Amino acid sequence: IEGAARAGGPALEGELEAMRRCTARVEGVVRDRFREACVARDGDAVRRWLPLLKELNLADEAATEAFLDHFREDLRQAVSKVLQDAESPPLVTLRTAINAVAGVVSSTLAQAHGALEAHRGGPRALLLAHDACETASLTCVARFAADSRIASCAAEALRDDRWPTEGPAAMALDALDGLLEDAATALRHLETWRRFAAHQARSVLREDVFGAETRLNAAAAELGEWYAVLECRLCLAALRAAETLDTSADVVASLVRDDVDVFGDAAAAATVAHGSSADDAFWAARRSAARALSSGHAAAADNVVAFVCDRLARETLHGLATRCFDGLAGAGALIKAHEGFGGALAGGTADETLKAVGAGLQQHGEALAAGTAQVLANISEATGLELEEGVVDPGLARRAAAERDRTLRTKLVEAQVALNGLDAACEAHLGRLRLHLEDEVGASYGSDRGDPAVAKLLEAVAALGRRGSAGEAFGDALEKARAALASTALAQPIARSIAGRGDVGARARFALGDTD
Numbered sequence: 001i002e003g004a005a006r007a008g009g010p011a012l013e014g015e016l017e018a019m020r021r022c023t024a025r026v027e028g029v030v031r032d033r034f035r036e037a038c039v040a041r042d043g044d045a046v047r048r049w050l051p052l053l054k055e056l057n058l059a060d061e062a063a064t065e066a067f068l069d070h071f072r073e074d075l076r077q078a079v080s081k082v083l084q085d086a087e088s089p090p091l092v093t094l095r096t097a098i099n100a101v102a103g104v105v106s107s108t109l110a111q112a113h114g115a116l117e118a119h120r121g122g123p124r125a126l127l128l129a130h131d132a133c134e135t136a137s138l139t140c141v142a143r144f145a146a147d148s149r150i151a152s153c154a155a156e157a158l159r160d161d162r163w164p165t166e167g168p169a170a171m172a173l174d175a176l177d178g179l180l181e182d183a184a185t186a187l188r189h190l191e192t193w194r195r196f197a198a199h200q201a202r203s204v205l206r207e208d209v210f211g212a213e214t215r216l217n218a219a220a221a222e223l224g225e226w227y228a229v230l231e232c233r234l235c236l237a238a239l240r241a242a243e244t245l246d247t248s249a250d251v252v253a254s255l256v257r258d259d260v261d262v263f264g265d266a267a268a269a270a271t272v273a274h275g276s277s278a279d280d281a282f283w284a285a286r287r288s289a290a291r292a293l294s295s296g297h298a299a300a301a302d303n304v305v306a307f308v309c310d311r312l313a314r315e316t317l318h319g320l321a322t323r324c325f326d327g328l329a330g331a332g333a334l335i336k337a338h339e340g341f342g343g344a345l346a347g348g349t350a351d352e353t354l355k356a357v358g359a360g361l362q363q364h365g366e367a368l369a370a371g372t373a374q375v376l377a378n379i380s381e382a383t384g385l386e387l388e389e390g391v392v393d394p395g396l397a398r399r400a401a402a403e404r405d406r407t408l409r410t411k412l413v414e415a416q417v418a419l420n421g422l423d424a425a426c427e428a429h430l431g432r433l434r435l436h437l438e439d440e441v442g443a444s445y446g447s448d449r450g451d452p453a454v455a456k457l458l459e460a461v462a463a464l465g466r467r468g469s470a471g472e473a474f475g476d477a478l479e480k481a482r483a484a485l486a487s488t489a490l491a492q493p494i495a496r497s498i499a500g501r502g503d504v505g506a507r508a509r510f511a512l513g514d515t516d
Helices: 002-007 011-039 043-055 061-083 090-119 121-148 150-159 173-205 215-244 248-255 265-270 277-294 298-338 341-346 350-383 396-448 452-462 469-485 504-511
Strands: none
Touching: 002 011, 011 043, 011 061, 043 061, 043 090, 061 090, 061 121, 090 121, 090 173, 121 150, 121 173, 121 215, 150 173, 150 215, 173 215, 173 277, 215 277, 215 298, 248 396, 277 298, 277 396, 298 396, 298 452, 298 469, 396 452, 396 469
16 A cells, blocks of 8 residues: 555555455454354353454444354353352352352453443443342342341341240240341342442542432332341340349359458459449440441441440440449448447438438447346356346347348449449540441451441441440449449448448458558
């Protein structure tokens, strides 16, 4: 062509015509080979010819339709091969089907979009993939729901507040826990496909081809609602069991024994020992909230996390605070009562004054009994007369004083153990739970922080902070308990106490952790 152009004349037109014929032949070969590869379902050949279609600008609607037919058949074969295995559990089939469709998309979508962009080959192919994955996933989710009866369980939980521990349809907690693991796994698989498809649309196609309303999103939302109802119910049962099985009484009994000086070696243990309710409740709360977050479904996770925060304040905090304030009030009232008639003057309420008067009368009676016993013993010794057995009990006052001393020590340690439980919940467990959940949110939803559902989830987690609703409730309860501990009834020296007469006040304050 260059030589003919330099020579001029009709030779140039002949060379140009030859070039046109060669170009048309090459284009025809590329089109034919591409169509043949699509018809033959030869994926490697299709991927080999797609770049040539782009370079030669040969993409047209016929080529696009041929590719989409091939892509549709490729998806059908990948999914049908998975669904034919009827023996596999539905969740295994769900995961395998999603992986199969994702593999087809990953291997072809980018090239197809580049070559067929003018005819929207990429978006149309991704919609075909979503439809194939949606159909297979809905089949698997329906099998799972039918086998597990998760919908009927959720309905029973909403109908009967006693479920799952009581009622005609009661369910073992370990069985419910296993069902929730499976439901969270199913949600995680569905969320995996949603995020994968959204990433392909965003990074490869540079557009949103799905929208928010899809059958798969609706199925995930329904499954998420069932899951959240059951997870909340299991968490509530666990929190109540933690309160019922609290070991504070055992801890106090181990510290207050006949052979243990509660104000000696046991005093150090009493300043840190606490019952099991705080540990068990926060473990259960963390387990439920973390499992909900790991599902990847922001709406379900938000429901569970908000419920956990609310119930920690209403169930766990209520139990811890009640034991703490009852223990502190009981110890303070007993100290005033042990002051006898002196406590009647310092009594803040009619009940405290009455108890102090009663204690004073009891002490006075015990002293009179002890004095009478001593007089009778002296008469018996002087006259040689033997008194009847049981008439003289010189150890009555001593034993009564020892029993009062033990009761006082027990009340003081009960107050300290209860306060320790509340302190552990506020200062240790609450902060750890919040940090753990924030890490889970970052790991599971880091790429979706702009999503309104994720923003709402972060607000629910923030409730566990010191300025959040749950954090403030725990903090206020702890501050009130500390103020009660520093009240006059517990912090003042109790030199007039019948159980020690001087140093018991300092010992009692040491056992309560007040070394000031």
